[in-house]
Every structure is written in structure tokens, then in C-alpha cells.
Amino acid sequence: MDISKFTSEVNSVDWESFAVNPYYKNEDVPSSLIALATVNIEGSIVKQVVQDPKDSFWWMWKTKQKISTVVVVGKTPDINYDVVHGVLGAIGNDHGGTYFPVITQALPFVIDVALAGNHVIAKNCALEVLIQLYLIFCPDDWSDKKRAEELEFFVKHKIECFILDNQKRLEAFGNNSEFSKKLVNDLMEITDELKEGAK
Secondary structure (H helix, E strand, C coil): CCHHHHHHHHHCCCHHHHCCCCCCCCCHHHHHHHHHHHCCCCEEEEEEEEECHHHCCHHHHHHCCCEEEEEEEEEECCCCHHHHHHHHHHHEECCCCEECCCHHHHHHHHHHHHHHCCCHHHHHHHHHHHHHHHHCCEECCCCCHHHHHHHHHHHHHHHHHHHHHCHHHHHHHHHHCHHHHHHHHHHHHHHHHHHHHHC
């Protein structure tokens, strides 16, 4: 990945035009995306803690799924969760599990890093962002239900196409480490469910 070109393309977007939510900070989006593309050092390792739906956030309860949350317990050379949550917090409400309309411009950049990032950690971070966006996050504003549904469809469809179009590349990338393999397996489970649902 040409970082100079990536940075230029990120900075060329009018991020301020997406300021439709009082919690949205347009200056955080380009800096978080560039951090994602350039990260090459470890961050906080996490221990997965499975929550029962009734004890978790509303969207988890609504889907009746058991979702893993994270608790910082140390370090890992495989991923940097500061960068992951930096991106999720810039394009939405990381703590609320929602994304803003800016996702339409930010998501392709995340996918670019997942495919062509210069470091395993950058790719792992990008894959983690995609997994969380697909499985946990949803649109922030449902006052216009049709618009929210269109936004949700955009995000899920974009991620599904990324997985389906790059299965072999993703499987090969999974050989880098056990952590990378876990991320790839999580993505493949999404496509397995899609194929099962199509039967």
C-alpha cells in the first residue's frame, strides 16, 4: 500500500459534510483511518468475556445473541485495539455500537487496509473493525427508518462482497498467525451463514 497516496485520498474527502450528529467529530475520521493504515506496533490484548443478552447492550439483547466483550489484560503483537476503537469511535458511537452516515465514505478505506495494508497488525485491525461493524454495530439514527435500513444494507453488503470476493486471499492471510486465522474464520462464518440462508 502506498501510504502517501492513501493519506492524500483520505484527506481529500470532505469529512465535515457528514456532521449530522452532535457527537461526530470530522477531524477524527481521517486521523483514525491513517492510524489504521500505518499501525505496526502492538496494543492492548483483550480477554473475551461472553455476556448473556439480557446483561448486554440493547442491540445485543434485541438479537438474542451472546456477544463477546473485551477486558484489557496485557499486550499482544497481533493487534492494536487502541487503533480499532479509534476508527469505530470516529465513524460512530463505539460505546453505543452504532455508526454515522460517514460510514459510506470511511468503509472503503477500511477495506483497502484489510486487503493491502503494509503490516499484519494493520490488516488485523482492519479485519476486526469489519467484523464488529457487521456483527454488532448498526445505524445511529433510526428517525428515518428507510434511510437507516439503506445504510445498514450498504454496510453489510459491502462487507459481504469483500469476504466473498477475497476468500482465497483471506485464507492465505490467516496463515500469518493464530490471531489472523481467528479473524479470518470469523469472517468466513459470515459467508457460511449467507450460503446457508440462500439454500
